[in-house]
Amino acid sequence: MSFVFNEENEKAYEALLPRYPHPKALVLPCLWMMQYQEGFISTRSMEFISKRLDVPVAHIYGVATFYTMFNLEAMPKYHIQVCKTLSCELCGKDEILKAIEEETGLRVNESNELFKLSQVECLGACGGAPMLQLNEDFHEHLSPASTKELLQGLAQ
Numbered sequence: 650m651s652f653v654f655n656e657e658n659e660k661a662y663e664a665l666l667p668r669y670p671h672p673k674a675l676v677l678p679c680l681w682m683m684q685y686q687e688g689f690i691s692t693r694s695m696e697f698i699s700k701r702l703d704v705p706v707a708h709i710y711g712v713a714t715f716y717t718m719f720n721l722e723a724m725p726k727y728h729i730q731v732c733k734t735l736s737c738e739l740c741g742k743d744e745i746l747k748a749i750e751e752e753t754g755l756r757v758n759e760s761n762e763l764f765k766l767s768q769v770e771c772l773g774a775c776g777g778a779p780m781l782q783l784n785e786d787f788h789e790h791l792s793p794a795s796t797k798e799l800l801q802g803l804a805q
């Protein structure tokens with residue numbers, strides 16, 4: 650089955666198109682629309698947007714795989730992204746990761762029916778280290794206890 654934008658995304662696409670000098674510049678907003686629509690970036694949606702924008706599908710794939718916020722596979726309900734860069738590393742990232750592993754039974758890059766656990770580079774909230782991103786929300790100044798409390802609230 651092929652992919653097409655739903656009505657809302659089609660309207661957004663049509664509104665954005667005249668605002669960009671080259672269709673290639675629309676790749677990022679299209680990737681967001683595709684991810685919101687399907688929950689992840691599928692091969693069929695990349696093929697669709699490649700045709701719409703007249704941009705090689707290899708370019709679409711390159712952009713989608715460069716940014717960690719795009720998911721190329723179906724995701725469970727919660728995506729936990731733990732920052733592993735310097736500030737978070739120095740402020741206790743390893744303890745946060747251990748707390749998550751204990752609470753979920755997952756290791757990095759593993760998933761179950763509720764969670765996927767990833768490590769990512771700096772999320773731009775260094776002043777709140779150690780921190781993680783849960784779906785689209787940032788959780789900062791974490792401790793192992795507050796991290797476990799956060800996850801327990803989600804599992805109920």
Ligand code: FES
Pocket residue numbers: 732733734735736737738771772773774775776778780
């Ligand atoms: S180092 Fe973790 S948010 Fe920047």
